[in-house]
Amino acid sequence: MMFRRKRSPPAPAMPAAPLTNTRIGWLMAVAACALLPHADHLPAWLNAVALLLFTWRLAQWKLGWAGASTVVKALVVIACCAGVTLTFGRLFGREPGVALLTLLLVLKLHELKSVRDGHTVVLLGYFMLLAAFLYSQTPAMAAVLFGSMVVITAALIALTGPPAPVRALLRQSAWMLAQALPFMLVLFVLFPRVPGPLWGLPLDAFGARSGLSDSMSPGDISQLSLSGEIAFRARFDGAAPPARELYWRGPVLTSFDGRTWRQGEAARRLNDGTPHAVDGPRIGYEVTLEPHGKNWLFALETVAGLPLGARVSDDWQVLGSEVVRARRRDRFESVPTARPGREEWSAYLEAARRLPPDGNPRARALARQLHLDAGSDAETVDAALRLFRREAFVYTLTPPLLGEDGIDQFLFDSRRGFCEHYAGAFVFLMRAAGLPARVVTGYQGGERNEVDGFVVVRQSDAHAWAEVWLDGEGWRRVDPTAAILPSRVERGLADLPAGEPVPFVARADLGWLRDLRHRWEAANNAWNQWVLSYDQQKQRELLARLGMAQPDWRTMTAWMASLCAVIAIALTLWALRRQIAADALARAWAGIDRALRPAGLGREAWEGPFDYADRIAALRPDLAAELRTACTLYADARYGRAAHAPAVRALRTHARALRRHRTPPRT
Amino acid sequence: MPTLAPRAVVEAASTLILGKRSRLELALTCLIAGGHLLIEDVPGTGKTTLAHVMAQLFGLDFRRVQFTSDLLPADILGVSVFERDSGVFRFHPGPVFTQVLLADEVNRATPRTQSALLEAMEEHQVSVEGETRRLPEPFFVIATQNPASQIGTYPLPESQLDRFMMRITMGYPDPAAERALLTGRDRRSLLADLAPVADAVTLTQWRAEAESLHVADALIDYVQALIAHTRSSGAWRLGLSPRAGLALLAAARAHARVFDRAHVLPEDVQAVLPAVALHRLPALEQGSPDDAARALLQAVALPA
Numbered sequence: 003m004m005f006r007r008k009r010s011p012p013a014p015a016m017p018a019a020p021l022t023n024t025r026i027g028w029l030m031a032v033a034a035c036a037l038l039p040h041a042d043h044l045p046a047w048l049n050a051v052a053l054l055l056f057t058w059r060l061a062q063w064k065l066g067w068a069g070a071s072t073v074v075k076a077l078v079v080i081a082c083c084a085g086v087t088l089t090f091g092r093l094f095g096r097e098p099g100v101a102l103l104t105l106l107l108v109l110k111l112h113e114l115k116s117v118r119d120g121h122t123v124v125l126l127g128y129f130m131l132l133a134a135f136l137y138s139q140t141p142a143m144a145a146v147l148f149g150s151m152v153v154i155t156a157a158l159i160a161l162t163g164p165p166a167p168v169r170a171l172l173r174q175s176a177w178m179l180a181q182a183l184p185f186m187l188v189l190f191v192l193f194p195r196v197p198g199p200l201w202g203l204p205l206d207a208f209g210a211r212s213g214l215s216d217s218m219s220p221g222d223i224s225q226l227s228l229s230g231e232i233a234f235r236a237r238f239d240g241a242a243p244p245a246r247e248l249y250w251r252g253p254v255l256t257s258f259d260g261r262t263w264r265q266g267e268a269a270r271r272l273n274d275g276t277p278h279a280v281d282g283p284r285i286g287y288e289v290t291l292e293p294h295g296k297n298w299l300f301a302l303e304t305v306a307g308l309p310l311g312a313r314v315s316d317d318w319q320v321l322g323s324e325v326v327r328a329r330r331r332d333r334f335e336s337v338p339t340a341r342p343g344r345e346e347w348s349a350y351l352e353a354a355r356r357l358p359p360d361g362n363p364r365a366r367a368l369a370r371q372l373h374l375d376a377g378s379d380a381e382t383v384d385a386a387l388r389l390f391r392r393e394a395f396v397y398t399l400t401p402p403l404l405g406e407d408g409i410d411q412f413l414f415d416s417r418r419g420f421c422e423h424y425a426g427a428f429v430f431l432m433r434a435a436g437l438p439a440r441v442v443t444g445y446q447g448g449e450r451n452e453v454d455g456f457v458v459v460r461q462s463d464a465h466a467w468a469e470v471w472l473d474g475e476g477w478r479r480v481d482p483t484a485a486i487l488p489s490r491v492e493r494g495l496a497d498l499p500a501g502e503p504v505p506f507v508a509r510a511d512l513g514w515l516r517d518l519r520h521r522w523e524a525a526n527n528a529w530n531q532w533v534l535s536y537d538q539q540k541q542r543e544l545l546a547r548l549g550m551a552q553p554d555w556r557t558m559t560a561w562m563a564s565l566c567a568v569i570a571i572a573l574t575l576w577a578l579r580r581q582i583a584a585d586a587l588a589r590a591w592a593g594i595d596r597a598l599r600p601a602g603l604g605r606e607a608w609e610g611p612f613d614y615a616d617r618i619a620a621l622r623p624d625l626a627a628e629l630r631t632a633c634t635l636y637a638d639a640r641y642g643r644a645a646h647a648p649a650v651r652a653l654r655t656h657a658r659a660l661r662r663h664r665t666p667p668r669t
Numbered sequence: 670m671p672t673l674a675p676r677a678v679v680e681a682a683s684t685l686i687l688g689k690r691s692r693l694e695l696a697l698t699c700l701i702a703g704g705h706l707l708i709e710d711v712p713g714t715g716k717t718t719l720a721h722v723m724a725q726l727f728g729l730d731f732r733r734v735q736f737t738s739d740l741l742p743a744d745i746l747g748v749s750v751f752e753r754d755s756g757v758f759r760f761h762p763g764p765v766f767t768q769v770l771l772a773d774e775v776n777r778a779t780p781r782t783q784s785a786l787l788e789a790m791e792e793h794q795v796s797v798e799g800e801t802r803r804l805p806e807p808f809f810v811i812a813t814q815n816p817a818s819q820i821g822t823y824p825l826p827e828s829q830l831d832r833f834m835m836r837i838t839m840g841y842p843d844p845a846a847e848r849a850l851l852t853g854r855d856r857r858s859l860l861a862d863l864a865p866v867a868d869a870v871t872l873t874q875w876r877a878e879a880e881s882l883h884v885a886d887a888l889i890d891y892v893q894a895l896i897a898h899t900r901s902s903g904a905w906r907l908g909l910s911p912r913a914g915l916a917l918l919a920a921a922r923a924h925a926r927v928f929d930r931a932h933v934l935p936e937d938v939q940a941v942l943p944a945v946a947l948h949r950l951p952a953l954e955q956g957s958p959d960d961a962a963r964a965l966l967q968a969v970a971l972p973a
Binding site: 585587591592606607608609610611613637638640641642643 | 883885887931967968970971
């Protein structure tokens, strides 16, 4: 066999293997790699403690400082447990769990006595990487974690194998992980999916999410800080409608206490299942919603077609059957031209006219005056809108704080505010004039990503507008903000003057940056669509496209096992390719021997090819030429530079010829 | 003579040294590989003639030193003599300053004299009275020993034997060759008539060609297997040293060049193995060297 090992085989792991200084260095690298991805979400004091303990260990390793004594370590453990309990209010759950693990990992570095301790550190490191996915599942995080994985695996090799240079270990580790990739892919694509998450995630895993709220009190906000985070993405079957027509309906606020708008009774009253009849041309689209911790789904007004399990509340908000804890994708159909609620419950209309008994007297007077002047309900709406347009109202994200009688203050004194102020004030005026009206919150507009065609809606697109019920027409959408600042509904926040706290991503200038961002978000979206939201549904679609219609879990398991086996065999063959090629030549050469051995003309094991040819030529001159050619072929391939494959083929031919002629011709 | 094949030298030599073709091939191999040759045999088997013929065919300088127990290092290396006329010491080079040196009965000299020669062989230079002098190139030593009469000799220790790339025996000629020898012309006069067929430049060129011959992994495997066998089989007190392995491969390369091959074959290794290896392998039990060589070769299968 000509299998020559390039590397000496790794020594078997010995239980008593010493924990050399190099290995300790590797373990510190493990801790660093495992803890860095968590640094941004852990409390600052904990980061500081971890950094301190790590630096101390580093100094001990590099500069020969004294190690921490048992008493110190015990005190640190107790203090930190107390700190974690104080910070999070408990010791269990995701946040405190990760915090404790972080501390224990750093403390373990001070407790390294044997290779066994090293294994503990490595395992903890792997677990911390896994835990990092609970916080972030972006492609960037995945790349970072893969890099950390290479380092930790290299440390594992260093822990058990013979000493080797850092680069060699990293290369070996990366190579091992690369070999695991095809298996990972097969398992990812084919592993039978169960609907919903595979295992229960801790409830606080979806804690604070920015998004819409179920109440609004504009007077209490002095600076609206908007986030550029993506709320959802939509893909339309055809061309996307213009941005000014995209009103994504969220919570509807009907109850007002003089300061705060809240959802009313109707929000919890689900439509009894009879679909709201909506007529008109429908547009279809798919919404990929980021998790936001509520059961609201966002669809264009007026929604006509719903995904399975979704319902519409009595005030036309789309609600899912459960809280959106993971990114989900749903199909909707909407009729933008339709007006809902032509026939509305009188009790509901009554609630939509209700105002607190007193407060905001100036606004009430203005409303009465408008209604008197107008003559009809529709006229009243127009008059109010004209008022907003005519007076010196300013759209700003930094409005002044409003005190008692906030609506009066806003309408007559400050006249500065954002959509919530305008929608709230407008609805107040309508109610004061005796018209049923309500505040609708949601998202308005969205930005089309030219790279992948998705319309991206961000938290900064959150909006509030009004609806007024007109007899014989139903609920009419009125957007007073559009009357003040038409560009708000056409181009988003991009046109606000400099100095307004507009998120960076929503600014209109910096075209190259926007292009870069589009690309990055398209990549993120592809990752979301194909990796993170690869669920049962998506799996079925993909397998159907691959020609596996309706596969059950048995078929998929069988496929999975066979594909893994194929990959394993392919990798093995690839690793042994030189040996196999050499073996083919050896087999072909042995074929010559097998052909002649029955006639007593076999080759001695130690005999060189030409010596063999010469010996047989003396015994059997009739075979001499044939055998000599074969021996030359073999020697040229084995000891010279001739290619193996043609030699193998020719040798097989010669072996057949020799077998035919091995019996001596009768004389 | 760029197209001259080494085999032509063997052909020319075998007109004079009858029936000893394989010995001539080995001697030429040793010369091409840049090693030195130890011939062990009883007197009168043509050892001197072989040395003479090799020198003659390449047109090289030839000297002969008969080693005796009273031979001193200076007798080989040379000595500085005070010249009265000029009033200075002048170095008179010894017989070692030649291209082919025949050291006859090398085991008759004292170890001191032997080591003077062996160091010159190893270093290709001579240091006399603090001055280092290069020996001419090529420098090829053929030493002879008489194994039959060991009385009053100083057998070369193993470490010194290692300096010789090959050790061969001449052996008696076969009957046909012996008859031709008896009926033919006198060897001395034939030798005088022998014309050179090659020169030192050709020899250097062959040496370079031999060193650049392709050696396959499979052949290295085979050489390693042979060496490993000598170390582990228990038939020898000591196995082959790494230097012996290098010598074996160099000799196999030169042998392949002698046979005009494009690459080194196991046959080349096998052909040179007895000559290269046996004098470096202290045998545990007495036995014929040929038997030992055959046993070694047949014990190691060719790696497939």
